[in-house]
Amino acid sequence: MRCGFCRASCPVFEEGRAEYGSARGKLSIIYALERGELEPGEGVYQRIFECLVCGRCGSACPAGVNTIDVFVEARERLIRHRLPWRKRLAFRIVESERALSLAGKIASLPLPTSSSYAERAVRAAQRKGEVALFAGCLARHVQSSLLDSSVHVLQRLGYDVRVVDDAGCCGAPLYFSGARDRAKTLVERNLRALSELEDTLIVTPCPTCKLTLTLYHRIAGETQGKEASRIAGRALEICEFLGARGFGESSLRLERKVTYHDSCHMSHALNLSHTARALVTAIPGVELVEMDEPSACCGFGGLFAIDNPQLSRSITERKVEDILRTGADVVVTPCPGCKLHLGRSMRARGIEVWHPVELLGEALKKR
Numbered sequence: 607m608r609c610g611f612c613r614a615s616c617p618v619f620e621e622g623r624a625e626y627g628s629a630r631g632k633l634s635i636i637y638a639l640e641r642g643e644l645e646p647g648e649g650v651y652q653r654i655f656e657c658l659v660c661g662r663c664g665s666a667c668p669a670g671v672n673t674i675d676v677f678v679e680a681r682e683r684l685i686r687h688r689l690p691w692r693k694r695l696a697f698r699i700v701e702s703e704r705a706l707s708l709a710g711k712i713a714s715l716p717l718p719t720s721s722s723y724a725e726r727a728v729r730a731a732q733r734k735g736e737v738a739l740f741a742g743c744l745a746r747h748v749q750s751s752l753l754d755s756s757v758h759v760l761q762r763l764g765y766d767v768r769v770v771d772d773a774g775c776c777g778a779p780l781y782f783s784g785a786r787d788r789a790k791t792l793v794e795r796n797l798r799a800l801s802e803l804e805d806t807l808i809v810t811p812c813p814t815c816k817l818t819l820t821l822y823h824r825i826a827g828e829t830q831g832k833e834a835s836r837i838a839g840r841a842l843e844i845c846e847f848l849g850a851r852g853f854g855e856s857s858l859r860l861e862r863k864v865t866y867h868d869s870c871h872m873s874h875a876l877n878l879s880h881t882a883r884a885l886v887t888a889i890p891g892v893e894l895v896e897m898d899e900p901s902a903c904c905g906f907g908g909l910f911a912i913d914n915p916q917l918s919r920s921i922t923e924r925k926v927e928d929i930l931r932t933g934a935d936v937v938v939t940p941c942p943g944c945k946l947h948l949g950r951s952m953r954a955r956g957i958e959v960w961h962p963v964e965l966l967g968e969a970l971k972k973r
């Protein structure tokens with residue numbers, strides 16, 4: 607259709623207002639590549655990777671174009687010709703739990719606590735059943751407080767928590783970069799770990815992990831396809847899980863002035879923002895001050911910042927200014943990636959960035 611509706615919601619187009627920044631521009635480039643009118647050189651690589659795979663364009667498209675699928679497929683072809691060393695290194699880190707753990711330590715953040723939960727279930731006082739916690743690589747290796755809070759909150763609410771310690775990165779950074787074969791190795795490892803859980807619900811504090819788990823049937827080999835589909839049906843983002851089951855909100859109290867930053871995958875890919883918002887607003891004493899554009903991207907986009915550091919910074923600056931105008935002392939976001947990325951900018955300004963589960967964890971501590 608080439609209507610250009612996708613341009614209005616694209617954070618990359620917003621920055622430079624160049625046609626190639628938008629989905630429409632990228633689709634034209636990919637079409638020209640398909641017809642052999644363009645070579646898969648550096649310029650094309652740059653344009654196709656100047657994208658956060660946030661999914662806004664797909665949500666806005668009246669023709670229902672699945673932009674992300676098209677971009678992932680184009681990326682798969684492009685990285686066969688060109689894979690810059692920084693990207694190659696990032697891929698290697700994502701593929702190795704040991705390297706991820708080391709990267710977490712280098713990031714000067716608290717050491718992972720996952721080993722303390724490894725291979726054991728954490729018992730709840732009043733049992734409501736067992737859930738499996740698929741933490742994802744950021745919560746496992748970089749944000750131990752998020753892993754701790756997730757376990758603590760679920761346990762306090764009556765669930766036995768089994769941290770799936772044999773599972774690692776969900777594979778999203780590789781899959782969305784077009785490295786489907788490499789993602790497949792991680793996916794198959796995770797499927798082996800998850801298949802041991804039988805019918806236990808799988809809860810994750812990361813919307814990108816939930817999204818990727820629902821795509822496992824497309825990434826895994828044929829032999830695991832059926833198992834992947836079964837697992838997708840049991841995977842729940844943690845706010846989605848808590849929202850559906852309740853968390854004793856009437857007995858809670860927490861005096862904090864917060865603002866809410868939406869995550870692209872939580873809102874555009876999963877359509878689950880309402881669950882995180884409901885959790886935040888249900889805690890008595892929490893004052894939510896909306897920023898002007900809560901759903902504007904923070905500029906993280908997984909490995910996007912590696913390809914586009916300047917562009918990422920510009921998008922982040924816009925977000926930071928919006929947050930500062932609210933006067934909130936906590937930013938709440940359901941995405942560990944956004945939390946990590948925004949945390950770097952907000953910490954220096956004395957503003958904390960929390961996952962909704964960390965906010966709930968604080969409220970539960972005071973009960």
Ligand code: SF4
Binds near residue numbers: 673
């Ligand atoms: S991708 Fe969709 S919104 Fe964008 S130009 Fe094409 S039809 Fe229009």
Ligand code: SF4
Binds near residue numbers: 616659662664673
């Ligand atoms: S996925 Fe996001 S960044 Fe990429 S073209 Fe679409 S709206 Fe723009």
